[in-house]
Amino acid sequence: MAEAAHSRVPLRPEIKALPEYVPGARPEPGVKVHRLASNENPYPPLPSVAAELAEELVGINRYPDMGNADLLGALADFLNAQADHGITSANLAVGTGSVGVLGHILQAVVGPGDEVIYPWRSFEAYPIVVDIVGGRSVRVPLIDGYTDLDGLVAAVTDRTRVLIVCTPNNPTGTAVTHSDLVRLIGQVPPEVLVLVDEAYLEFVRGDDPVRALALVDEFPNVVILRTFSKAYGLAGLRVGYAIGHPEVMAGVRATVTPFGVSSLAGRAGVLSLGARDELMTRVDGLVAERDRVVAALAKQGWQLPETQANFVWFDLGEESLAFAKAAGEAGILVRPFAGDGVRVSIGDSENNDALLSFTRQWLAGR
Known part of the structure; x- marks a missing residue:
């Protein structure tokens, strides 16, 4: 197919200047990872x-x-x-x-x-x-x-x-x-x-x-x-x-x-x-996992804002991208915000245990 000519249709300046929405990282096909980047419910529909x-x-x-x-x-x-x-x-x-x-x-x-x-x-x-x-x-x-x-x-x-x-x-x-x-x-x-x-x-x-x-x-x-x-x-x-x-x-x-x-x-x-009752049983389980993760992170030495959501925030500043890269290499997908911090969703117990193992190693290697 021949290369298309450049379009001369002008876009609105606001559209050309839009910041890019960055979604949470997705796994490669066939690769098992812990998906903690997008604040998804780790469980399928009820x-x-x-x-x-x-x-x-x-x-x-x-x-x-x-x-x-x-x-x-x-x-x-x-x-x-x-x-x-x-x-x-x-x-x-x-x-x-x-x-x-x-x-x-x-x-x-x-x-x-x-x-x-x-x-x-x-x-x-x-x-x-x-x-x-x-x-x-x-x-x-x-x-x-x-x-x-x-x-x-x-x-x-x-x-x-x-x-x-x-x-x-x-x-x-x-x-x-x-x-x-x-x-x-x-x-x-x-x-x-x-x-x-x-x-x-x-x-x-x-x-x-x-x-x-x-x-x-x-x-x-x-x-x-x-x-x-x-x-x-x-x-x-x-x-x-x-x-x-x-x-x-x-x-x-x-x-x-x-x-x-x-x-x-x-x-x-x-x-x-x-x-609703079925849903809240599941949500209560996720909240319990959140509380377990927060307590374990505090015991490791992390100081986090008090979360009321299904994720935690690591205020890592300039270390955010390095943390996310290392997590990815450990098979854990997280969501970095360059220069600010890293958001990590609460998953099931297996996901969360993997996160806690990684954060312990990260602190030890800093």
């Missing part, structure tokens, strides 16, 4: 969910319900069962994972040059999505791995449209309390959307955890972002959702890609919500 999903395959020649009525209804029932908050489909929007919904939220609210404030380092998709919609990122540095809530408030200007709080924060795992989040929201102008990213909420066991639905009840400028990718083990199906005021959610749904959530993903979400 057995009760997987058994019924097979029946969905026969219908994938048809388009899914564009309105996602079954999933929205199941979500409303699930959320109201925790406490009657009066959540309806009008309070909800769904999309292809929480990052897909994030993009729709910013499309609905952020215009060219508008500011989006978020902690940094945090979820690396934030700057990418902000740039795509033509917004301007305002990054507030973490303090020893923890979100600087006062710094977020101080960064608000008359150009601010969205303020993001990721709790637990990815990649450091630290969480904010409900009381502190209420204090932050009370200091933010009501026209600024406060987006609370709770991708890892099922793993939180700290004191005064965020009560997200109470925030939505009290503050019409709050939107909660969640996903089925982590605790539910549905990362490959890509489905997430947002909860907020009906007027805001109507705008978000207007930007959603038609038929974006597949029939398989929607059905998996409905089934997973109905298997």
Whole structure:
């Protein structure tokens, strides 16, 4: 095939300048490794969910319900069962994972040059999505791995449209309390959307955890972002959702890609919500593994931020890439952030034992 001529179609400057999203490392085909780079649930979908999903395959020649009525209804029932908050489909929007919904939220609210404030380092998709919609990122540095809530408030200007709080924060795992989040929201102008990213909420066991639905009840400028990718083990199906005021959610749904959530993903979400007890048994096991790993690392001499997620953060600075390279050579895939640190997911006991053996050797060789 002849070499194609260079395209003369101009790309938007924002697109050409986008930072690259770096996914967690993937193993080579046929190579056994410990996959601790992407915060995945190490276990397959719940057995009760997987058994019924097979029946969905026969219908994938048809388009899914564009309105996602079954999933929205199941979500409303699930959320109201925790406490009657009066959540309806009008309070909800769904999309292809929480990052897909994030993009729709910013499309609905952020215009060219508008500011989006978020902690940094945090979820690396934030700057990418902000740039795509033509917004301007305002990054507030973490303090020893923890979100600087006062710094977020101080960064608000008359150009601010969205303020993001990721709790637990990815990649450091630290969480904010409900009381502190209420204090932050009370200091933010009501026209600024406060987006609370709770991708890892099922793993939180700290004191005064965020009560997200109470925030939505009290503050019409709050939107909660969640996903089925982590605790539910549905990362490959890509489905997430947002909860907020009906007027805001109507705008978000207007930007959603038609038929974006597949029939398989929607059905998996409905089934997973109905298997909550089964799910939480599995999550409790992962939390127990997290606590075991954290205690063992502390005994080895590591000092880590207090994680409330399904991962731990090694604040290694300039040693981050060397640590990740050595881990890879030991058959352990981790996620380095050059110059900052390394995030390591909690896996099953075999994965975690391999990690602990490696970290012990790493410290001994420093």
